[in-house]
Every structure is written in structure tokens, then in C-alpha cells.
Amino acid sequence: MVAHSGEPLVARPARGLRSASPRAATIAGRLNAPRPALVEAAIDGTPRVVNRRSVDFVREEWRVVDRWWTDEPISRRYFDLVLETGEHEIAFRDEEAGTWYLQRA
Numbered sequence: 001m002v003a004h005s006g007e008p009l010v011a012r013p014a015r016g017l018r019s020a021s022p023r024a025a026t027i028a029g030r031l032n033a034p035r036p037a038l039v040e041a042a043i044d045g046t047p048r049v050v051n052r053r054s055v056d057f058v059r060e061e062w063r064v065v066d067r068w069w070t071d072e073p074i075s076r077r078y079f080d081l082v083l084e085t086g087e088h089e090i091a092f093r094d095e096e097a098g099t100w101y102l103q104r105a
Contacts, residue, residue, distance in 0.1 A: 031104075032104050033103075034092070034101035034103045035101060035102050035103070036099065036100070036101055037050055037051055037091060037100045037101055037102045038050070038051050038052070039051075039091060039093075039100040041093075045077065045093065046058060046061075046079065047079055047081060047091055047100075050081065050083065050089060050091055050102070053083045053084060053085055053087070054083065054084040055081050055082070055083060055084070056081075056082045056083055056084050056086075057081075057082050058079055059080040059081065059082060060079075061077070061078065061079050061080070062077075062078050063075075063078070064076045064078065073096060074096070075094070075095035076092045076093065076094055076095060077092060077093045077095060078090060078091070078092040079091045079092065090103050090104065091103075
């Protein structure tokens with residue numbers, strides 16, 4: 001059983017730790033922001049070349065459709081790719097805008 005004195009509880013940062021500044025929180029939020037990409041796709045829409053690097057194979061593909069009830073719907077086709085260099089990339093096509101992006105997994 002936990003006893004409570006009736007005084008309001010106040011959250012405080014742990015000793016020795018500083019609270020993150022609003023600027024730090026903004027920068028952290030941008031770390032995984034999508035980056036524009038130059039993609040050459042096959043007729044079926046599958047990426048063949050991403051930023052001048054050939055796609056070795058597509059590991060997975062999926063679609064995200066969200067916020068269709070708002071003025072800013074999201075419709076994206078994602079590809080989990082392995083490039084000829086062995087690098088792993090997540091690319092997606094924004095179906096609303098017709099543009100390609102890379103995003104970290």
C-alpha cells in the first residue's frame with residue numbers, strides 16, 4: 001500500500017540530468033525525417049535505381065494509407081531495398097505528390 005500526503009506530485013528531472021531544450025527536441029524529431037530521393041522505377045513502380053545506385057533486390061513492399069478523412073491524406077508505397085553496394089534503404093513514393101523519399105528504418 002502506498003500512502004499519499006495529499007500534496008500535489010511534481011515531476012522533476014533525475015539528479016545530474018538536464019531537461020532537453022526545445023531546440024534539441026526539434027532536432028531529434030528531424031533525425032528520421034524523409035529525405036528526397038532520385039528514383040528510376042520499373043513500369044510496375046518498383047525502384048530500379050536509387051540516387052544513382054542500382055537496386056539489387058526488394059526485400060519487402062507495403063502501402064500506408066492514412067488520414068484519408070482530412071485535408072492532408074497520406075498515401076505511400078514503401079520498399080525495403082538492398083542496393084548493389086549492400087546498403088539497406090527504405091524508399092517510399094508519396095502517391096499524393098508523386099515524389100520519392102528515403103527514410104531510415
